[in-house]
Amino acid sequence: VTQKLILNATILSIGSELLSGEIADTNAAWLADALLERGILLRHALSCDDQFPQIQDAATFLLERSDLVIVSGGLGPTDDDLTREALAQLFNMPLEMHHGLLDSLKQLFQSRGRTFVKNNERQALIPRGAEVIPNPIGTAAGFMISVEYAGKPRLVAALPGVPKEFKIMLNLGLFKSIEHLLPESTYKRSFFRTFGLPESVIGQRVAAVPAPPEVSVAYRAHFPEVQVKLRYPTNLNSEVTRNIEKYTAKIREAIGADYIFSENSKVPLNEVVHNLLVKSSKTISVAESCTAGGLGAALTELSGSSNFFLGGIQSYSNQIKNKLLGVPQKTLDTYGAVSAECAEQMARGVRKKLGSDIALSITGIAGPEGGTPEKPVGTFYIGFATATENGAYRYFYPQSRDMVRTYSIWCALDILRRYLLELPVVVKVRYDTNQDDSQNGYPKAKSV
Amino acid sequence: VTQKLILNATILSIGSELLSGEIADTNAAWLADALLERGILLRHALSCDDQFPQIQDAATFLLERSDLVIVSGGLGPTDDDLTREALAQLFNMPLEMHHGLLDSLKQLFQSRGRTFVKNNERQALIPRGAEVIPNPIGTAAGFMISVEYAGKPRLVAALPGVPKEFKIMLNLGLFKSIEHLLPESTYKRSFFRTFGLPESVIGQRVAAVPAPPEVSVAYRAHFPEVQVKLRYPTNLNSEVTRNIEKYTAKIREAIGADYIFSENSKVPLNEVVHNLLVKSSKTISVAESCTAGGLGAALTELSGSSNFFLGGIQSYSNQIKNKLLGVPQKTLDTYGAVSAECAEQMARGVRKKLGSDIALSITGIAGPEGGTPEKPVGTFYIGFATATENGAYRYFYPQSRDMVRTYSIWCALDILRRYLLELPVVVKVRYDTNQDDSQNGYPKAKSV
Numbered sequence: 089v090t091q092k093l094i095l096n097a098t099i100l101s102i103g104s105e106l107l108s109g110e111i112a113d114t115n116a117a118w119l120a121d122a123l124l125e126r127g128i129l130l131r132h133a134l135s136c137d138d139q140f141p142q143i144q145d146a147a148t149f150l151l152e153r154s155d156l157v158i159v160s161g162g163l164g165p166t167d168d169d170l171t172r173e174a175l176a177q178l179f180n181m182p183l184e185m186h187h188g189l190l191d192s193l194k195q196l197f198q199s200r201g202r203t204f205v206k207n208n209e210r211q212a213l214i215p216r217g218a219e220v221i222p223n224p225i226g227t228a229a230g231f232m233i234s235v236e237y238a239g240k241p242r243l244v245a246a247l248p249g250v251p252k253e254f255k256i257m258l259n260l261g262l263f264k265s266i267e268h269l270l271p272e273s274t275y276k277r278s279f280f281r282t283f284g285l286p287e288s289v290i291g292q293r294v295a296a297v298p299a300p301p302e303v304s305v306a307y308r309a310h311f312p313e314v315q316v317k318l319r320y321p322t323n324l325n326s327e328v329t330r331n332i333e334k335y336t337a338k339i340r341e342a343i344g345a346d347y348i349f350s351e352n353s354k355v356p357l358n359e360v361v362h363n364l365l366v367k368s369s370k371t372i373s374v375a376e377s378c379t380a381g382g383l384g385a386a387l388t389e390l391s392g393s394s395n396f397f398l399g400g401i402q403s404y405s406n407q408i409k410n411k412l413l414g415v416p417q418k419t420l421d422t423y424g425a426v427s428a429e430c431a432e433q434m435a436r437g438v439r440k441k442l443g444s445d446i447a448l449s450i451t452g453i454a455g456p457e458g459g460t461p462e463k464p465v466g467t468f469y470i471g472f473a474t475a476t477e478n479g480a481y482r483y484f485y486p487q488s489r490d491m492v493r494t495y496s497i498w499c500a501l502d503i504l505r506r507y508l509l510e511l512p513v514v515v516k517v518r519y520d521t522n523q524d525d526s527q528n529g530y531p532k533a534k535s536v
Numbered sequence: 537v538t539q540k541l542i543l544n545a546t547i548l549s550i551g552s553e554l555l556s557g558e559i560a561d562t563n564a565a566w567l568a569d570a571l572l573e574r575g576i577l578l579r580h581a582l583s584c585d586d587q588f589p590q591i592q593d594a595a596t597f598l599l600e601r602s603d604l605v606i607v608s609g610g611l612g613p614t615d616d617d618l619t620r621e622a623l624a625q626l627f628n629m630p631l632e633m634h635h636g637l638l639d640s641l642k643q644l645f646q647s648r649g650r651t652f653v654k655n656n657e658r659q660a661l662i663p664r665g666a667e668v669i670p671n672p673i674g675t676a677a678g679f680m681i682s683v684e685y686a687g688k689p690r691l692v693a694a695l696p697g698v699p700k701e702f703k704i705m706l707n708l709g710l711f712k713s714i715e716h717l718l719p720e721s722t723y724k725r726s727f728f729r730t731f732g733l734p735e736s737v738i739g740q741r742v743a744a745v746p747a748p749p750e751v752s753v754a755y756r757a758h759f760p761e762v763q764v765k766l767r768y769p770t771n772l773n774s775e776v777t778r779n780i781e782k783y784t785a786k787i788r789e790a791i792g793a794d795y796i797f798s799e800n801s802k803v804p805l806n807e808v809v810h811n812l813l814v815k816s817s818k819t820i821s822v823a824e825s826c827t828a829g830g831l832g833a834a835l836t837e838l839s840g841s842s843n844f845f846l847g848g849i850q851s852y853s854n855q856i857k858n859k860l861l862g863v864p865q866k867t868l869d870t871y872g873a874v875s876a877e878c879a880e881q882m883a884r885g886v887r888k889k890l891g892s893d894i895a896l897s898i899t900g901i902a903g904p905e906g907g908t909p910e911k912p913v914g915t916f917y918i919g920f921a922t923a924t925e926n927g928a929y930r931y932f933y934p935q936s937r938d939m940v941r942t943y944s945i946w947c948a949l950d951i952l953r954r955y956l957l958e959l960p961v962v963v964k965v966r967y968d969t970n971q972d973d974s975q976n977g978y979p980k981a982k983s984v
Contacts, residue, residue, distance in 0.1 A: 107578045109569025112562050116583070121557025130555045132594070133583045135564070146580070149597055308553075374829075374850065380836035381822075381829020384850040388828040391905045391937060399856040402822065402832040402848035404841075408890060412847075442856060457839050489839060 092241050094269050097128050098150040101135040102143060102161035102171055103249055115160050115254050122258065124319075127274035128156070138162045143174035147244070151237045156266075158258075161249030163228040165208045171246050172213055179235050179244070181215035189220060189229055196227060221245065221261035226253045232265060243269070272323065278336065279317040281350040282343060283357060283502050284514050287314045293342045300331045311491065312498045313357070316343065346511040349502070358386045361501050364508040365396040370445040372504070374400035375413055375438035377425065377451040378468060383497050398442045403434060413437030426451050426463055428480035431471030435480075439473045446507070447473040448500045452483075454492040468496045470503055481513060539682065540689050542717050545576050546598040549583040550591060550609035550619055551697055563608050563702050570706065572767075575722035576604070586610045591622035595692070599685045604714075606706075609697030611676040613656050619694050620661055627683050627692070629663035637668060637677055644675060669693065669709035674701045680713060691717070720771065726784060727765040729798040730791060731805060731950055732962050735762045741790040748779045759939065760946045761805070764791065794959040797950070806834045809949050812956040813844040820952070822848035823861055823886035823897040825873065826916060831898060831945050846890045851882060861885030874899050874911055876928035879919030883928075887921045894955070895921040896948045900931075902940040916944045918951055929961060 101113045116133035123130050131154050136146040138161070150157045162171030176183045190212035197204040214220055214231050221230035228248035235242050245262050247254050263270070282290060287309040294316055299305055302324060308315040316339070320332055340348065349360050365372065374383050384400045387393060401412050406425050409415040415433040423429040431451050439447030452468025459465035466486030472479050481503065485495045506513050549561045564581035571578050579602050584594040586609070598605045610619030624631045638660035645652040662668055662679050669678035676696035683690050693710050695702050711718070730738060735757040742764055747753055750772060756763040764787070768780055788796065797805050813820065822831050832848045835841060849860050854873050857863040863881040871877040879899050887895030900916020907913035914934030920927050929951065933943045954961050 106565070107568050107581065108572055109565050109567075112560050112565040113581070114560050117554070117557050117560040119557075120555050124556055131585070131590075133555065133561070133581075135581045137579070142579075145601075153593075306556075376829065376832070378836075379829075379833065380841075380845065381824065381827075381832030381848065381850060384824070384829030384852070385827060385833055385941075388826075388852065389938070391903065393828075394852060397828065397852050399852040399860075400829065400850035401860075402829060402850065404832070404836065404845050404847040408847040412849075412889070441860070455839065490837070493833075 092155070092269070093271055094128055094155040094243065094266065095271060096131050096154045097123055097156040097158060098132040098134065098154040099130065099158045099160060100143075100146050100150055101133065101249065102138050102159065103135070104137050106135045106161075107137055115249065115251055118251070118255060119158065119258070122255075122263075124275060125277065126263070127271040127321075138168055138170050140170055140174050140177075143170060144178045147175065147178060151235075151242055151244070155241075156243045156245070158262075159244065159246045160254055163211070163230065163246060163248045165211050165227065167207075169210070172210070172215070175233065175244065175246060176215040179215065179233055181217055181233065183213040184216050185209070186212050186214045186220060186229075189214065192222075193227060219265065221247065221257050221265070223248065223253055223257055224260065225256060226250065228253065230257050230261065232262065274322050275319050276322045277317060277319045278352050279315055280340065280343060280348045281353075281357075282314050282316065282347045283312065283349055283498060284347050285314065285344070290314050290316060290343060293344075294339050297335065297338045297342050300328065300335055302328055303332060303335065312495050313349075346506065346509075346514075349505060357498060357501050357505070358389055361387070361505050361508070362390050362393060362396075364505060366392065368396075368508055370508075371396050371398050371443075372446045372448065373398045373438045373442035373444035374500075375434040375447065375449040375471070376400060376402050377404060377409070377434070377449075378454045379450045379493050379497055380404055382493055383448065383450060383500050386497050386501060398444050401438050401441070409434060413441070424463070426453055426467060426469065428469050428471075428482060431469035431480040432473070432478050433471070435471030435473035436478055445474060446504070447471075448504060449473075449480075450496050450500055452492065452496055454489045454496075456489060466492050468492065468499075470496065470500050472503060472507070474507075539691075539717055540603070541719055542576055542603040542691065542714065543719060544579050544602045545571055545604040545606060546580040546582065546602040547578065547606045547608060548591075548594050548598055549581065549697065550586050550607065551583070552585050554583045554609075555585055563697065563699055566699070566703060567606065567706070570703075570711075572723060573725065574711070575719040586616055586618050588618055588622050588625075591618060592626045595623065595626060599683075599690055599692070603689075604691045604693070606710075607692065607694045608702055611659070611678065611694060611696045613659050613675065615655075617658070620658070620663070623681065623692065623694060624663040627663065627681055629665055629681065631661040632664050633657070634660050634662045634668060634677075637662065640670075641675060667713065669695065669705050669713070671696065671701055671705055672708065673704060674698065676701065678705050678709065680710065722770050723767050724770045725765060725767045726800050727763055728788065728791060728796045729761050729763050729801075729805075730795045731761050731797055731946060732795045733762065733792070738762050738764060738791060741792075742787050745783065745786045745790050748776065748783055750776055751780060751783065760943050761797075794954065794957075794962075797953060805946060805949050805953070806837055809835070809952050809956070810838050810841060810844075812953060814840065816844075816956055818893040818956075819844050819846050819891075820894045820896065821846045821886045821890035821892035822948075823882040823895065823919070824848060824850050825852060825857070825882070825897075825899040826902045827898045827941050827945055828852055830941055831896065831948050834945050834949060846892050849886050849889070857882060861889070872911070874901055874915060874917065876917050876919075876930060879917035879928040880921070880926050881919070883919030883921035884926055893922060894952070895919075896952065897921075897928075898944050898948055900940065900944055902937045902944075904937060914940050916940065916947075918944065918948050920951060920955070922955075 099116050106113050120130040134146050136142040162169045194204050218231040218233045223229050230247040232245045247257050303318050303320045306317045349357050376383050381402045387397050403409040406420050413434050414437040419429050431449050434449035435447045449471035453465050455465030468483050470481045503513050547564050554561050568578040584590040610617045642652050666679040666681045671677050678695040680693045695705050750768045752767045754765045797808050824831050829850045835845050851857040854868050861882050862885040867877050879897050882897035883895045897919035901913050903913030916931050918929045951961050
């Protein structure tokens with residue numbers, strides 16, 4: 089079979105569990121991403137039941153439409169795992185026992201203390217002429233077949249459906265084997281991860297900067313962050329490359345560099361804050377009302393957080409705000425528990441009680457009950473205290489209870505990030521017509 | 537067009553974001569579930585780019601293979617939303633302005649204070665002869681077309697891809713319109729949601745009870761719970777129905793009714809606990825070390841939790857365990873912060889300080905660092921205190937940091953559930969050979 093460069097691919101996901109609502113097909117989304125990085129377009133993701141005619145019918149549809157067909161699932165040891173048989177028959181390549189594979193399967197079973205039964209031999213059957221793709225972490229080996237379909241050279245690769253095995257075998261097995269068939273002109277992607285501006289404002293700011301023709305720009309609102317993604321070919325001359333670098337710098341500035349918490353990196357906001365805290369050698373404590381512990385949980389997601397996180401007080405009831413945090417009863421009576429005054433007192437109180445360098449507090453109305461005309465659902469305040477500064481910030485984010493709680497935690501983390509990086513704090517009081525909304529889509533910071 | 541019963545369906549999900557790794561197609565999994573309940577089989581889920589020939593090509597493939605084709609996505613107002621045009625052309629039904637739809641679109645824009653621009657008119661275009669499926673929560677209306685394809689009657693329904701809109705329009709719009717075409721012999725499903733036993737043990741216990749031939753049984757490990765699902769036809773005679781009821785009662789007993797926190801209900805564990813707490817009129821407080829607030833956050837996910845949740849202390853550092861919770865320094869020195877003794881003292885301390893009826897505490901080693909041979913990563917203790925009882929339970933769950941934290945929160949919620957229902961508490965000390973593992977796959981409860 090003549091081989092040719094792979095420009096596009098499709099995936100066939102096999103398994104009744106995909107068609108009965110048991111699980112969503114996450115392999116397809118992951119594959120799309122992995123292919124794009126290599127300059128290959130995913131044309132279709134198709135799922136079908138693990139039945140003979142359906143597998144063959146669906147594989148044929150995809151073979152007609154793509155250079156590479158990746159088949160995931162149906163490689164287990166039981167009788168309802170039919171991928172091997174269906175593909176072997178479709179391509180007229182009878183199944184053969186692969187003795188090297190059989191030996192390593194038996195060894196794997198022995199090392200795990202499991203009994204190797206007759207049925208397990210099925211996992212060593214491979215279509216004649218196929219290339220084995222070893223499974224370094226499980227029993228289901230994959231294989232790759234080169235075929236000619238309707239006069240065109242095609243590659244078909246069968247991989248197990250278990251996401252962990254699928255990914256490792258694709259990266260370490262399949263892509264290595266077909267390296268010479270991957271496009272030379274691959275794509276590079278860069279991205280900004282932002283917090284604090286709505287997607288529409290980010291979109292306007294980026295669109296105002298003319299993009300070089302080689303660059304495609306995409307936005308993704310991945311609550312509560314907004315991502316901006318650039319994609320461009322890698323084989324560009326140095327002038328175009330310089331232009332793209334200039335463009336990237338310009339949109340960074342247009343967005344506002346301080347809104348970007350992560351650039352070309354998968355590090356999420358709480359990890360950014362974690363790293364800044366470790367570097368600063370500062371300790372922190374929290375006082376949480378409406379989030380009831382969520383901020384503490386977010387600050388301790390990574391190992392090593394005991395270096396900076398001392399603890400906190402989940403002051404859900406007013407009595408605890410008063411008794412444990414020292415919020416004066418007069419503050420609660422005059423301004424209410426959801427107020428800038430109370431938030432500031434909560435932060436000061438927990439800082440004093442726990443002896444941390446920094447303290448953060450959250451108090452708000454997450455809803456759906458509890459709103460008033462003056463303080464509707466979605467109103468929250470974040471208090472902040474250090475040895476030299478105290479303050480509180482007001483926010484308004486009228487969404488579901490779950491979203492308000494998550495958003496307020498992100499706002500608190502972002503205040504911390506900005507404080508540690510010596511950036512201005514930006515407060516969002518959406519829909520508040522008393523505030524200047526002109527610059528950011530949101531008003532400027534205001535310490536209360 | 538003659539109509540006939542719908543026995544099977546397919547879904548075509550349109551959008552480049554599905555093929556670039558941006559998002560996984562969750563509509564397909566949800567649809568499969570909704571269809572199965574109505575006795576309809578989902579044959580294929582297929583995705584394609586929002587381009588004219590691809591939409592038509594993919595729709596044709598599905599039309600050949602199913603009675604009902606559901607097309608999701610591509611109904612927005614911008615020029616790259618091509619579903620309307622592609623289907624209109626494929627079925628030779630020219631697009632027409634639907635004036636009723638146009639009026640309600642304009643009204644919607646006005647009520648939201650948004651400007652209606654020319655492009656928005658596109659969302660009122662409907663193929664001639666199609667039936668409108670209104671969108672009660674957004675601007676993208678759907679539509680349904682009856683066609684004859686290769687001599688067979690087919691239904692094609694176009695719905696927006698936004699999951700919230702897709703679901704509501706399917707349930708309230710499409711399924712209502714085609715009620716007379718849905719199969720009479722539908723399926724009924726019942727399910728148990730369990731916590732506290734591994735999937736393998738659940739599987740063994742259920743498999744030991746012979747199932748009536750009409751019932752199919754499926755398991756789903758949906759960390760940290762395990763679900764058991766039964767499915768059987770609705771049109772059964774009374775004898776078979778009684779048999780199935782008897783079988784259901786038997787497997788409930790075989791699993792152990794106390795492990796089942798929810799039966800045939802979507803109510804998750806924390807909502808079960810929420811409802812029990814409200815009913816009991818008891819108040820609760822928490823002391824959290826390794827979870828740092830996650831238990832408090834879980835207990836307050838629903839509105840109304842201020843009726844029972846007073847607050848808590850996130851005692852991450854030992855100093856705070858001592859100073860704020862009153863854990864004696866001697867306990868910390870002798871047994872360590874991760875010990876039954878410390879867990880019990882934490883619960884007693886927070887109960888006393890906050891004045892609640894019940895108190896729970898969590899202390900453990902979530903890892904990946906911090907394990908020792910005596911207390912490896914995954915070891916945690918849950919303390920419990922009321923006016924009349926104090927105790928602590930030991931668990932061992934050697935998994936990732938995130939999983940240990942989540943699992944320990946579930947264990948604490950389950951202790952609370954069992955306490956409020958007066959059920960025995962079950963403690964899991966996996967891999968601990970000193971414990972009796974014979975009965976549950978896990979040892980019996982042991983108050984330390």
